[in-house]
Amino acid sequence: MSELGTLGWALARDLKLALRRPGDGLNVLGFFVLSCSMFPLAVGPQREWLARIGPGVIWVAALLAVMLALPRLFEHDHADGTLDAMVASGRSLPLLVAGKLVAAWLVTGLPLIVVSPLLALAFSLPDGMLPVLLAALLLGTPVLLGIGAVAAALTLGVKAGPTLVALLCLPLYVPVLVFGAGAVEAGAAGLSPYPHLALLAAGMLAVALAAPPLAAQALRISVE
Amino acid sequence: MTGARFDRLAADGLALARGGRRLFAGVAFELHAGELILLTGPNGCGKSSLLRALLGLSPLAAGRLAWGAGAVAVRGRDLCPHAMYQGHAAGAKGELTAHENLALAAALDGTNIGGALAAVDGALDEAGLARQRDVEARRLSQGQRQRLHLARLALATRAGVRPLWLLDEPSAALDREGSALLGALLGRHLAGGGAAIVATHLPIAPEGAASRTLALDAFRPARVAG
Numbered sequence: 001m002s003e004l005g006t007l008g009w010a011l012a013r014d015l016k017l018a019l020r021r022p023g024d025g026l027n028v029l030g031f032f033v034l035s036c037s038m039f040p041l042a043v044g045p046q047r048e049w050l051a052r053i054g055p056g057v058i059w060v061a062a063l064l065a066v067m068l069a070l071p072r073l074f075e076h077d078h079a080d081g082t083l084d085a086m087v088a089s090g091r092s093l094p095l096l097v098a099g100k101l102v103a104a105w106l107v108t109g110l111p112l113i114v115v116s117p118l119l120a121l122a123f124s125l126p127d128g129m130l131p132v133l134l135a136a137l138l139l140g141t142p143v144l145l146g147i148g149a150v151a152a153a154l155t156l157g158v159k160a161g162p163t164l165v166a167l168l169c170l171p172l173y174v175p176v177l178v179f180g181a182g183a184v185e186a187g188a189a190g191l192s193p194y195p196h197l198a199l200l201a202a203g204m205l206a207v208a209l210a211a212p213p214l215a216a217q218a219l220r221i222s223v224e
Numbered sequence: 225m226t227g228a229r230f231d232r233l234a235a236d237g238l239a240l241a242r243g244g245r246r247l248f249a250g251v252a253f254e255l256h257a258g259e260l261i262l263l264t265g266p267n268g269c270g271k272s273s274l275l276r277a278l279l280g281l282s283p284l285a286a287g288r289l290a291w292g293a294g295a296v297a298v299r300g301r302d303l304c305p306h307a308m309y310q311g312h313a314a315g316a317k318g319e320l321t322a323h324e325n326l327a328l329a330a331a332l333d334g335t336n337i338g339g340a341l342a343a344v345d346g347a348l349d350e351a352g353l354a355r356q357r358d359v360e361a362r363r364l365s366q367g368q369r370q371r372l373h374l375a376r377l378a379l380a381t382r383a384g385v386r387p388l389w390l391l392d393e394p395s396a397a398l399d400r401e402g403s404a405l406l407g408a409l410l411g412r413h414l415a416g417g418g419a420a421i422v423a424t425h426l427p428i429a430p431e432g433a434a435s436r437t438l439a440l441d442a443f444r445p446a447r448v449a450g
Contacts, residue, residue, distance in 0.1 A: 001334055009331055013317075020319040081313025088279050088311075089332045090304030224282045 006091045010099025018107040024072060025107040032065040032112050036119050047124045054123030055133060055184035062112050062137060063144055063173050069108040070148040070169070071162040073100065074219065078156055087223055093216035101142075101149055101212065109141035125184070132187045132197075139200035140180040146204075146211030147172050153218035176203065230257045230306070230387030230419050231293045238287035240273050246285070247273060248443035255421065257387070258414045260430050263423040265440035271423035272312060274440065275390045278421070279304050307388045308333065308380050310373045318362030322353050322372055325361050329376050335383040343379060351375035351405065366397040374405055381412045389413060389420035395428060407431050 001009065018025055039057045043049055077083040086096050116137060120130050151168040155161040183196035232254065239249035247270035255261060263271045276282045278289070280300030291298045316325040327344050330336035336343060348357055351371040356364060364372070373394060380386055389410075395403045403426070410420060411431030422428055428435070 001331065005331075009328070013328055016324070017317060017319055076317075079313070080317060081311050081315040082317060084276075084281060084311050084313065085309070085315050085329070085332065087281060088304055088307065088309035090301075090307070091332065 001091065003092065003095055006095040007099040007102075009091075010086075010096045011103045012099075014100050014103030015106065018103065024069070025111060028065050028069045028108045029111045029115065031068055032061050033115060033119070035061045035064065037122070040122065050123045051126060051188075054120065054125050055129075055188075056181045057123065058116060058119055058133065058137075059140075059177055059181045062116075062141060063177060065112060066108060066141060066144040067148060067166055067169055069104065070145075070152045070165050073104055073149055073152045074156050074222075075161075078222070083219065084223055087220065093219065094212040097149070097153075097215045097219070098212040101145060101215075104149075105142055105145050109145060112141065113137045126188045129184050129187050132193045133184050135197055136180045136183040136193075136200060139197060139204050140176050143176050143200070143203045143207045144169075144173060146207035149211055149215045150218060153215040153222060156219065156222035176200070179203075229417055232256050232291070232295070233303075233388065233419070234290040234295060235278075236288045236290075238274070238277070239285040240270050240277055240282075241285045242270070242273060246445045248440055249286070249445050251287070251438070251440070251443045253438055255388075255419050257417045257419055258433065259419050260410060260414055260433060260435040261421045262428060262435050262437045263421060263440060264425070264437055269440045269444065271440055272392050275309070275392050275421065275423055276311070278390060279307055279309055281309075303388065306386055307390055308377065308386045310376075310389075310391045310394055312392055314361065314369050316361040316364075316369060316372055319360060321358045321360055322348060322364065322368075322375075323357045326372060326375050326379070330379050333376065333380060333383075334385055335376075335379040337383050343382065344375075347375040347378040347382075350378045352401070367399060367402060370394065370397050371402055371405075374402065374409060377409050377413070381409060381416060381418075384416065387418040389418065389422075391420065391422045391424075393424055394422060395424065395426050403428070 036057055039053065040050055074083060087093060113134060116133060117130055120133055125133065148165065148169050151165045155164045158164060179196045179199045183193040186196055187193040234254045236252045238251040240247045253261060263274065265271055273282055277284045278300055289298050289300065290296060323344060326348060327341065330344060348354055351374040353368060353371050353375060356368060361369065395406050398406060407429045408431050411433050413420060414430055414433040
């Protein structure tokens with residue numbers, strides 16, 4: 001099996017599992033949509049208010065939704081021994097993790113981006129800002145997932161794992177939130193959103209390179 | 225190192241600790257092609273931990289491993305590409321069918337030469353799981369799940385890769401026919417120049433081959449008084 005084959009093996013396997021267990025992905029999506037729709041109920045239906053808080057709300061909800069999916073990323077594999085099998089196979093663990101992360105993004109991140117135009121409509125986002133929001137989410141959600149994967153791998157098998165993941169991740173998510181929501185804010189204020197998007201893109205590249213090996217190393221410690 | 229034939233695995237002075245307590249120390253063995261070592265000892269003496277440590281899944285407190293005719297010093301991690309490991313847990317995804325699980329395992333092991341699905345079906349048949357081909361693994365019994373491991377081993381004997389088998393209680397839930405199949409597979413594997421270390425409470429008889437026993441409780445450190 002080539003390097004690409006190793007990554008593809010994990011990707012295909014996790015996608016197949018997600019199809020067999022669609023609840024996991026749908027729960028995350030449901031949480032995202034419902035938590036966004038709480039805000040108009042709480043702050044009132046004034047259009048200008050909603051347009052003002054919309055990008056921030058969508059980003060915070062996306063961030064929490066991704067975090068909801070993190071504990072399950074390695075938990076099942078750890079419990080049923082397939083994680084041991086992956087480590088013991090001698091295949092590149094970073095590539096296996098990378099495959100799992102791509103699958104996790106397709107199952108949890110991509111659906112959020114697909115429904116966010118509806119939420120943008122609900123929050124009456126300013127005209128022309130939808131592409132910026134989508135681009136920011138497209139670049140930002142992999143970063144959230146990558147950082148979260150390292151935290152999930154570190155806390156694997158720990159009883160208070162999910163809480164720890166939240167405490168580890170939230171401070172690290174701040175830059176993503178600032179630049180992600182900031183991109184739309186800047187666009188709405190008539191400024192260029194590209195500096196924000198460029199920073200998100202840089203973050204995504206850094207996470208794509210760093211998260212798989214870091215998470216793999218953490219997994220090796222967790223299976224001991 | 226991948227794809228190499230099994231030549232020799234030498235271990236010297238292996239020691240393992242868990243939770244600050246020394247489980248055993250000074251374990252040494254030499255394993256050659258065609259040989260089977262049965263790891264025995266009471267519960268908690270470190271049989272599973274030793275198998276895991278040989279693959280770098282858990283750390284050794286002390287000891288050296290040497291691989292091949294040249295006796296190259298290796299870490300447990302380096303043995304992984306040559307080894308078939310079967311641990312305690314099911315090692316199968318409950319949501320996937322027996323066939324899907326075996327196909328995935330074979331792809332990871334590199335035993336599905338040419339990606340032949342027919343070979344996977346043949347192995348399921350040999351392990352007596354032909355009727356359970358499309359049954360989800362979570363609906364299989366404990367023994368049937370162990371037979372799924374046997375099917376994985378059957379694929380490995382055919383493909384001729386991963387010559388070092390490290391099996392943890394492979395027959396614990398097997399019926400008599402299943403145990404006989406395990407013996408046959410081990411026999412075929414050893415005759416083909418492979419080697420195996422099997423942690424077990426039950427007698428395991430490889431067909432047409434001898435085995436020796438390594439009793440781990442003999443290496444337990446003496447209890448310090450007070």
